[in-house]
Amino acid sequence: MASVSLLFVTLLSVTLYINIKSFILWDQSQTFLPSLSDSVLMDRRFPFKVLEHIFSFVDSNEDRNSVSLVCKSWFETERRTRKRVFVGNCYAVSPLKVARRFPKMRSLTLKGKPHFADYNLVPDGWGGYAWPWIEAMAARRPLLEEIRLKRMVVTDECLEKIAASFRDFKSLVLTSCEGFSTDGIAAIASTCRKLRNLELRECIVDDLGGDWLSYFPETSTSLVSLDFSCLDSEVKLSDLERLLSRSPNLKSLKLNRSVTLDVLESLLRRAPQLVELGTGSFSDELDPEEISKLTKALSELKQLKSLSGLWDLLPEYIPVLYSVCPRLTSLNLSYATVQMPDLIDLLSRCSKLQKLWVMDLIEDKGLKTVALCCKELRELRVFPSGADLDETDVTLTEQGLVSVSEGCQKLESVLYFCVQFTNAALVSIAKNRPNFRCFRLCVMEPFAPDYRTQQPLDEGFKAIVERCKDLRRLSVSGLLTDKAFEYIGVHAKKLRMLSIAFAGDSDLMLHHLLSGCESLKKLEIRDCPFGDTALLENAAKLETMRSLWMSSCFVSFGACKQLSQKMPRLNVEVIDEHPPKTRPDSSPVERIYIYRTVAGPRLDTPEFVWTIHKKPEVGVSRLAIR
Amino acid sequence: MSYRLESVDKEGLGTSPGLKERNYFGLSDCSSVDSSTIPSADKKSSSLNFKATELRLGLPDSQSPQRETDFGLLSPRTPDEKLLFPLLPCKDHSASGNKRGYLAKSGSNNAPAAKAQVVGWPPIRSFRKNTMASSTSKNTNEVDGKPGLGALFVKVSMDGAPYLRKVDLGTYTCYQHLSSALEKMFSCFTLGQCGLHGAHGKERMSEVKLKDLLHGSEFVLTYEDKDGDWMLVGDVPWEIFTETCRKLKIMKGSDSIGLAPSAVEKSKNKD
Numbered sequence: 079m080a081s082v083s084l085l086f087v088t089l090l091s092v093t094l095y096i097n098i099k100s101f102i103l104w105d106q107s108q109t110f111l112p113s114l115s116d117s118v119l120m121d122r123r124f125p126f127k128v129l130e131h132i133f134s135f136v137d138s139n140e141d142r143n144s145v146s147l148v149c150k151s152w153f154e155t156e157r158r159t160r161k162r163v164f165v166g167n168c169y170a171v172s173p174l175k176v177a178r179r180f181p182k183m184r185s186l187t188l189k190g191k192p193h194f195a196d197y198n199l200v201p202d203g204w205g206g207y208a209w210p211w212i213e214a215m216a217a218r219r220p221l222l223e224e225i226r227l228k229r230m231v232v233t234d235e236c237l238e239k240i241a242a243s244f245r246d247f248k249s250l251v252l253t254s255c256e257g258f259s260t261d262g263i264a265a266i267a268s269t270c271r272k273l274r275n276l277e278l279r280e281c282i283v284d285d286l287g288g289d290w291l292s293y294f295p296e297t298s299t300s301l302v303s304l305d306f307s308c309l310d311s312e313v314k315l316s317d318l319e320r321l322l323s324r325s326p327n328l329k330s331l332k333l334n335r336s337v338t339l340d341v342l343e344s345l346l347r348r349a350p351q352l353v354e355l356g357t358g359s360f361s362d363e364l365d366p367e368e369i370s371k372l373t374k375a376l377s378e379l380k381q382l383k384s385l386s387g388l389w390d391l392l393p394e395y396i397p398v399l400y401s402v403c404p405r406l407t408s409l410n411l412s413y414a415t416v417q418m419p420d421l422i423d424l425l426s427r428c429s430k431l432q433k434l435w436v437m438d439l440i441e442d443k444g445l446k447t448v449a450l451c452c453k454e455l456r457e458l459r460v461f462p463s464g465a466d467l468d469e470t471d472v473t474l475t476e477q478g479l480v481s482v483s484e485g486c487q488k489l490e491s492v493l494y495f496c497v498q499f500t501n502a503a504l505v506s507i508a509k510n511r512p513n514f515r516c517f518r519l520c521v522m523e524p525f526a527p528d529y530r531t532q533q534p535l536d537e538g539f540k541a542i543v544e545r546c547k548d549l550r551r552l553s554v555s556g557l558l559t560d561k562a563f564e565y566i567g568v569h570a571k572k573l574r575m576l577s578i579a580f581a582g583d584s585d586l587m588l589h590h591l592l593s594g595c596e597s598l599k600k601l602e603i604r605d606c607p608f609g610d611t612a613l614l615e616n617a618a619k620l621e622t623m624r625s626l627w628m629s630s631c632f633v634s635f636g637a638c639k640q641l642s643q644k645m646p647r648l649n650v651e652v653i654d655e656h657p658p659k660t661r662p663d664s665s666p667v668e669r670i671y672i673y674r675t676v677a678g679p680r681l682d683t684p685e686f687v688w689t690i691h692k693k694p695e696v697g698v699s700r701l702a703i704r
Numbered sequence: 705m706s707y708r709l710e711s712v713d714k715e716g717l718g719t720s721p722g723l724k725e726r727n728y729f730g731l732s733d734c735s736s737v738d739s740s741t742i743p744s745a746d747k748k749s750s751s752l753n754f755k756a757t758e759l760r761l762g763l764p765d766s767q768s769p770q771r772e773t774d775f776g777l778l779s780p781r782t783p784d785e786k787l788l789f790p791l792l793p794c795k796d797h798s799a800s801g802n803k804r805g806y807l808a809k810s811g812s813n814n815a816p817a818a819k820a821q822v823v824g825w826p827p828i829r830s831f832r833k834n835t836m837a838s839s840t841s842k843n844t845n846e847v848d849g850k851p852g853l854g855a856l857f858v859k860v861s862m863d864g865a866p867y868l869r870k871v872d873l874g875t876y877t878c879y880q881h882l883s884s885a886l887e888k889m890f891s892c893f894t895l896g897q898c899g900l901h902g903a904h905g906k907e908r909m910s911e912v913k914l915k916d917l918l919h920g921s922e923f924v925l926t927y928e929d930k931d932g933d934w935m936l937v938g939d940v941p942w943e944i945f946t947e948t949c950r951k952l953k954i955m956k957g958s959d960s961i962g963l964a965p966s967a968v969e970k971s972k973n974k975d
Contacts, residue, residue, distance in 0.1 A: 197824030254829070280831040308831065335835075389835075413835060462826065463836070495826060522826045579825065604824070 129155040139164045158182060165189070166624050168206060168230065169649065172677045173214035184223045185249070186215065190230035192627045192671055193577070194602055196254065199629055199669070201655055203684040206230045208255075209239075216243035224249035224275075231255070237262030241269035248300075249275035259284035260309070268293035274327075277305035288313030294321055303330035307356050307387065312336040315344075322348040329381075332356030335389045339364060339372070346375040355379065357387035360395055360414070369398060377401035386410035386435075393420040403427035407454075410435040412461050422447050432456045432488075437463040438474040438495065445478035449485025458482055459493040462522065476503035483510040491516040498529045499556055504538025514546040518553035524580040524605075527557040534558055540565035543573075553577040563587040567594020575600040585612040592616035602627040609633035617644050625673035629653075633670055636663025641672070642690035649675050650690040651683070862890050862954035863923070873946045879938055883925065890954065927952050 133156055136142055146156040162185040165171060177183070190206025208230045215222050222244050232255045240247060247270045260283060266276065267290060291313040294301075299321070306313075318337075322328065328349055337345075337358030346352070364372065376382075382402050391414035406428050411421070412435040421436075421444045428434075431452040436444075438460055448455065460474065476499045483489060483506070490513050499521050508514075527534055535556040543549060543566050552573055554562065558581035566573070567590035574597050581587070589612040591601065601623065609632040620626055620641075635652070642650040653669040679689040860869045869889055876882040925937040928951040937945070937952070 194824065196829045197827045198830060199824045254831075280829065282831075412832070461828065461832065495828075520826055524822070524825065577827075579827070605822075 126151075126155055130159050133159050161185060163187070167673050167675075168208075168211065169677060169680050170624070170673060170675045173211040174218075175676075177214045177218040181219075183215075183219050184221065185226070186211070186222060186224065187226040187228075188230060189228045192602065192625060193229075193600070194604065194627055194629070195229055199604065201653065201684075201686060204653070204687060205680065205682055205684070207682060208232045208236050212236045212239050212243075216240075220244060221246060223247055224251075226251040226253075227255055228253040229255065231257040232262075233257050234259055234262035234265070238265045241265045244270075246272055248272050251275060251277045251279070252281050253279040254281065256282040260286045260288075260290040260311075263306075264290035264293040267291070268295070271295060272300055274300055274302040275304075276301070277303055277332075278308050279305060281308050283309055285310045287311050288317070291317045291321060296324075298324045298326065301325040301328050303354070304328065305330070305332035305356065307332040307334050309334045310336065315341050319344060319348055325349075326351075328352065330354035330384075333358040333387060335359050335387075338362045339395075340368060343368070343372045343375040346372075346379060350378050351381055352379055353381050354384040354408075355382055355386070356410075357385075357389075359389045360387070361390035361392050364395075369395070373398045373401065380405075382406070384408035384410075388414040390414070391416045393417075396420055396424050399424060400427055404429060406431055408433040411440075412437055412459070415439065415463070418444050426451045428452055430454055435459040435461070437461050439463050440478070441473045442475055442478040442481070443473075445474075446481045446485075449481040452486060454488060455482070455486040456488050457491040458486075458489060460495055461493075462495045476500055479503065480506050480510075483507040488513075490514055493518040493520075493553075495520045495522060497522050498526045499535060499538070500528045500530050501533060501535055501538035501541075502528075502530070504535065505541040508538075508541035508545040512545040513548065514542070515548050516551040517542055517546065517549060518551065518577070519555055520553065521556035524555075525557045526555075534562065536562040536565065540569075543569040547572065549573055551575045554581060555579060557581075559583050560586045560590065563590040564594075567591050570595055572597050574598065576602070578603045578606060580605045582606045582608060584608055585610070588612035589615060592619045598622075599624045601625075603629070603631060605630040607632055610637035613637055614640055614644070617641055617648075620648055620672055621645060621674045623674065625671065627669075627671050629669040633667050634663060635661050635665050635667055638667060638670060638690050639663070642692060646692060647674055647676065648672055649679055652688045652690065653686060654688070655686045657686070858927075858949055858952055860886060860889070860952040860954070863956050871952070873949060878942050879945075882937075886925070886952075886954070923954050923956060925952065926955050 129152065133142075133145065136145060139160075139162065142156055142160055146153040157179050158181060160180050161182055163176060163180050163183050164187045165176060166189050168188045168190050176186075188208070188211060190208075191200055191204060194200060195204070206229060208227055212225070215225075216239055220243060223246050225240065225247075226249070230252075232252060237250075237258055240250065247266075250266060250270075250273075255278075258281075263276070263278070263283075266273065288309075288311050291306075301321075304325075313334075313336075322331075322345060329352060331345075331349060331352055331354070333342075333345075333356055335358055339358070339360055339362040342357060346355075376398060379402060382405060385399070385402060385406055385408070388411060391411070393416055396416065403424065404427060407430055409428060409431055411424075415437070416424075417439045418441050421440055425431075425434075425440075425444065425447050429451055431448075432454050434448065434452065434455060434457070436459070440448075440460065445460075448458075460478070474496060476496060479492065479494050479496070480503050489511055492514065493516075496519070499519065504519075521535070528538070535554075536559055539554055539558070539562050543552070549570055550572060552566070552570065552575070554566075554577070560583045563582060564586075566576070570576075573595050576591065576595070576598065578601075585608040587606065588603075588608050591598065592612060593616055598619075604627075606628075609628070613633065614637055638650050638652060642648065649672065651671045651673075652667050653671065654667060656668070658665055679691075683689060858871060858873055860871055871882075871885065871889075873882070876885065926934050927937050927945070927949045928934050929948040930950055934953075940948070
């Protein structure tokens with residue numbers, strides 16, 4: 079907020095200075111300029127055009143939200159000028175309201191299901207439907223150019239509606255969405271003549287075949303990015319080749335796994351301008367001539383900065399990638415089942431790497447190499463390679479992360495899966511890297527203490543939140559008592575998102591968090607032993623947050639009712655797939671999802687979701703329109 | 705390193721007003737969910753020794769760290785108590801154990817019953833889990849066209865055992881060799897009859913080392929081949945077996961019905 083006010087004061091003073099000068103130099107008929115004696119900063123006669131000009135420098139939606147709170151005229155000016163609209167919870171506000179408020183909207187970003195839906199904690203059919211939004215925008219904002227959805231249910235109908243309604247549609251980015259088929263994609267491809275981005279990131283798609291690719295217009299396309307890596311079925315090679323040949327602006331191409339290695343060379347030849355490449359499968363057998371052709375084709379990609387895909391990468395193909403390594407800023411090896419020491423050959427050549435996603439096959443040794451060679455590293459994610467928890471004979475320990483935190487000065491974002499950890503390691507990591515903004519540690523064994531001292535990991539996480547003053551996102555794991563959360567409450571003042579599982583002792587834990595973490599926006603908790611008291615004591619806090627998720631905790635039905643009555647602008651939703659016949663106040667609730675909203679209870683709840691009614695005697699209501 | 709969610713004998717709970725039965729993981733065992741009540745926040749003030757009735761999570765023989773504060777975890781259970789599963793899998797189990805806890809493997813409808821897994825843990829997106837599942841079934845041995853390079857490691861799991869082992873098929877020369885090694889490995893659990901056969905009745909392990917009182921059934925050795933089908937071990941020549949085997953599982957005899965039943969009959973007739 080301070081930076082915003084400073085910016086405004088500066089801009090206003092600059093503008094004012096110029097105006098004053100011109101006032102002196104120009105004719106006195108320039109009556110629209112405020113006289114010097116007025117309190118000019120908040121003058122209502124300050125022309126819209128000037129405000130509009132100033133606001134055009136304000137990009138971040140957070141700043142824009144602050145701007146719109148200053149006064150009515152600023153609210154009006156801001157809303158008329160906002161082009162990119164972001165709604166973090168699609169149920170927090172109605173589509174109609176959003177459509178009406180922002181007449182110049184060109185881009186809409188929506189998020190639907192709670193984050194824990196990624197881990198199967200939200201049953202199918204929960205909600206997050208894109209249709210009401212698309213319908214509303216189609217009717218009122220036909221100039222919309224971009225739609226970005228995350229964790230929402232998108233149907234073919236939605237996609238067809240988009241294709242039919244927005245004549246300048248340019249960009250569709252769907253992340254972790256579901257509910258549509260390749261037919262819907264074909265509709266977009268064929269109808270949206272100005273399409274630039276079509277990205278399907280980890281979506282669950284009803285894959286009816288690879289024909290959709292042939293629906294792009296026969297004339298040259300305006301495609302800049304195409305990502306179909308989540309689809310299963312094969313696309314025709316000739317379709318893909320021809321598409322690449324007539325898409326001169328294509329900068330990002332992410333193939334799916336069924337694109338085999340032997341055809342990659344021919345594709346790359348047709349798109350040497352690529353900046354981002356996601357390969358298909360990298361394990362098919364090639365003869366030496368094919369290998370050398372592929373090596374050459376890759377070396378021709380002079381602009382390539384990002385490489386991903388690499389499914390089942392075989393060690394003997396690693397040299398093929400050597401030519402692109404020195405330029406890479408982003409490398410995703412998280413589907414490449416390559417082990418040490420082959421990984422070292424690859425990583426030691428990537429000196430410009432800023433983002434690395436890899437599996438625990440990299441081991442501590444590999445991470446040491448990263449610490450030595452990848453000095454520009456900003457983001458590291460290490461995923462477990464074993465499908466079950468049992469596959470733990472890979473030598474990736476806490477040491478790996480310690481080495482990287484020592485060697486990579488710019489490291490600010492980490493996601494690390496590891497079997498067990500120590501407080502000492504966490505303390506070292508915190509000392510080395512106080513610049514963390516995102517720290518997500520997943521100690522895979524629930525309740526695992528520091529394996530050397532058998533103590534809880536409280537002190538380790540204390541060091542993290544104490545030293546990393548800019549921490550925005552934190553995921554904790556391992557054995558943790560209430561103390562850990564006391565530390566988090568006291569120190570993590572900039573923390574916005576916190577994920578907790580299998581931790582804590584009592585209601586104090588939640589109380590520390592809700593009363594201490596000033597910036598907290600999203601809190602998600604599973605399997606922790608507390609509930610009612612802390613929740614009710616800190617009810618007001620919940621309206622300052624986007625959402626709270628609690629599952630398998632000790633929250634009672636009575637507390638949910640009380641909370642809902644107390645806080646009119648919260649939706650308290652109970653998810654219960656095995657509802658009891660009677661619901662006394664003391665009965666526990668399987669899962670609750672609480673979020674602030676100005677749209678009232680939602681009307682599309684399935685039968686296993688109940689929105690607690692505001693009137694106490696009603697208790698539970700299910701407002702469902704079928 | 706799998707672990708189990710287990711419950712402890714509940715008799716000790718009857719007398720204490722402050723201690724209630726808790727389903728720590730939000731168990732889908734519906735009857736117990738209904739009957740549990742919310743503990744009061746000041747349970748620390750109770751003077752009862754909660755340790756004996758404390759539910760702790762841990763490997764069956766491991767020493768879980770002593771916790772000062774009492775809170776509900778699940779302790780190692782005696783074998784004959786029901787496994788408690790969290791949240792969703794009520795219907796999963798009625799669906800003939802298709803799913804392996806949270807990991808759904810497409811196409812392997814004959815997969816053995818799910819191990820006790822916590823839903824949504826570790827927190828990995830389904831897209832990644834599904835991709836890795838089909839990856840590992842293609843690549844477990846990584847010896848395509850390169851015999852001798854790398855070991856032929858396959859996982860061996862057993863119904864009722866809390867963790868998996870891995871064996872290198874390359875170190876064995878015949879079925880008997882493999883079966884005796886497995887027998888040694890899993891002898892601390894129950895190992896009944898292994899349905900191994902061939903033309904050699906003598907090589908079959910006919911001795912029942914330790915009858916499993918609960919299950920009261922024989923065990924058979926099965927494997928998953930590279931197509932994802934589960935077969936009885938011993939049907940094919942050894943060399944082909946080592947090439948096609950991806951995973952081994954020691955199953956209860958009753959579960960193996962439906963897997964090459966003629967083989968089971970054959971072995972029985974050879975007695």
